[in-house]
Amino acid sequence: MKEESGYIVSAAAPPIYETAPFFFNSYDHYTEAANDEKTHYVYSRGKNPTVQIVEEMLAGLERGGACKCFASGMAAVSAALMSSLAAGDHIILVGHIYETTVSLIKYLTKFNISYTIVHSTSVSSVAGALKPQTRVIFMESPTSFTFDIVNIPEITELAKSKGIRTIIDNSWATPLFLKPLEYGVDIVVHSASKYLGGHNDLVAGAVISSQHIMDRIYEEEYELIGGSLGPFEAWLLIRGLRTLPLRMDAHQKNGLAVARFLSEHPAVSKVNHPGLPSHPQHELASTQFKGYSGLFSFELKDSGYEEIRQMVNKLQLIRIGVSWGSAESQIISPNYGYNQQDLKKQHMPESLIRLAVGHEPAELLIQDLNNALS
Numbered sequence: 001m002k003e004e005s006g007y008i009v010s011a012a013a014p015p016i017y018e019t020a021p022f023f024f025n026s027y028d029h030y031t032e033a034a035n036d037e038k039t040h041y042v043y044s045r046g047k048n049p050t051v052q053i054v055e056e057m058l059a060g061l062e063r064g065g066a067c068k069c070f071a072s073g074m075a076a077v078s079a080a081l082m083s084s085l086a087a088g089d090h091i092i093l094v095g096h097i098y099e100t101t102v103s104l105i106k107y108l109t110k111f112n113i114s115y116t117i118v119h120s121t122s123v124s125s126v127a128g129a130l131k132p133q134t135r136v137i138f139m140e141s142p143t144s145f146t147f148d149i150v151n152i153p154e155i156t157e158l159a160k161s162k163g164i165r166t167i168i169d170n171s172w173a174t175p176l177f178l179k180p181l182e183y184g185v186d187i188v189v190h191s192a193s194k195y196l197g198g199h200n201d202l203v204a205g206a207v208i209s210s211q212h213i214m215d216r217i218y219e220e221e222y223e224l225i226g227g228s229l230g231p232f233e234a235w236l237l238i239r240g241l242r243t244l245p246l247r248m249d250a251h252q253k254n255g256l257a258v259a260r261f262l263s264e265h266p267a268v269s270k271v272n273h274p275g276l277p278s279h280p281q282h283e284l285a286s287t288q289f290k291g292y293s294g295l296f297s298f299e300l301k302d303s304g305y306e307e308i309r310q311m312v313n314k315l316q317l318i319r320i321g322v323s324w325g326s327a328e329s330q331i332i333s334p335n336y337g338y339n340q341q342d343l344k345k346q347h348m349p350e351s352l353i354r355l356a357v358g359h360e361p362a363e364l365l366i367q368d369l370n371n372a373l374s
Contacts, residue, residue, distance in 0.1 A: 014050060016231050016232055016234075017048055017049045017050045017231050020043060020044050021043050022042060037223065038219075046222075049231075050234045050235055050238075051230075051234040054241065057241050058206050059208055062180075063179050063182060065210040067206055067214070069204060069205065069237070070205040071227045072191075072193070072203050072204065072205050072227070073190065073192065073194075073203075074101070074191075074205065078104060078225075079227070081104070082220075083216055084187070085108065087113065089134075090113070090116070090133045090134045091114075091115045091134070092126060092137045094139045095120070095139070095143035096143040096144045096146045096346065097138065097140055097143070097169075098169065116129045119346075121141075121148045121150045123151060123154040127158055130162065137158075137164055137167070138167045139155065139168045139169070140168065141173075145334055147274055147279075147296055148281065149281035152184075165186045165187070166187070167188075170190055171195065173289055174248060176245060176291065177289050177290045181208070183288075188208045189206065191205055193325070195251070196244065197240040198325055199327065201236060204236075247359070252293065254358070255296060259271050259276055260276070261366045261369070261370075263278060267301055271296065272296055272297045272299075294358065296357075297352055297354045303351030304350060304351065305335050305336070305340075307351070308333045309337070311372050311373060317365060317368040318365065319331070323356075324354075328358045328359075328360075329365055330355075330358070331353060331354065334346075334352055335350050
């Protein structure tokens, strides 16, 4: 039976190569492999057949030269940042970025790396934050919690004119709805725990870029630091990718139906869904995205922690949880009742609620929300 990309092509599903080391028939074979671990199976911290399969799938989906999968989304973000920054460098964060990514960048200040958060997504605001030592512009589009849209082509054009590397977290759109590399972005990162995995049973991350950049990441931020993805988790991710188009279609349809309902509810002041015509950047979103996922936010007319707490506690079908991207609908707010000053510093509304719409019937989700909002 023929082997291809590390597995037997007649198998309906690839096997899980749950092994740490690989054995060799001769010492000559071993020394040859040890001299080039990027292309040989030596130790699963570097290369594993099951992991290789999902990396090739993701590189193809993103139209990238290569991909490396990591043990978490934050491990992927860490690798992308550390491969792009050195002591004395400066990084710009565009809009609202995932809070743990921001925490990581604050941690990097101990290595003499500085940062600027630009709360606007406009290119002029980003240009105004540039410094001679700026080396990276980091983006999410839509932005975290507020779902503002970044004009990716304009940002990458600005960055390339200054020799600055661009990194984007593409977890929200997935490669099905947005391919940032085609807009000139240098590195794409994913929290594969979200839509790519899709079943709330996986923690994983991915970095996709050109072959040249990925070779550098493999040698230093991947193999040396050791945040590699395990074979079983890679197999779960393969399983998730096989149903990704069907699942994203369901997320999009349900998400838009629920967003439309919320936009007309008297208790809701605003819905931040880029697929709605009422979104101030809907036209820009429609030119960049081929579809919309099920994650968005809305704001209550009665702002405050107590109003959020009461509303969320009334929900019966929608679960309270920090993640998203699975079959189960989940809800959370950045307002914890004791962090109002932090929200003001972040330009975040106190009445903001994030909703991840899953695969339950839209009419049941709408009924659940209507009961909670009444």
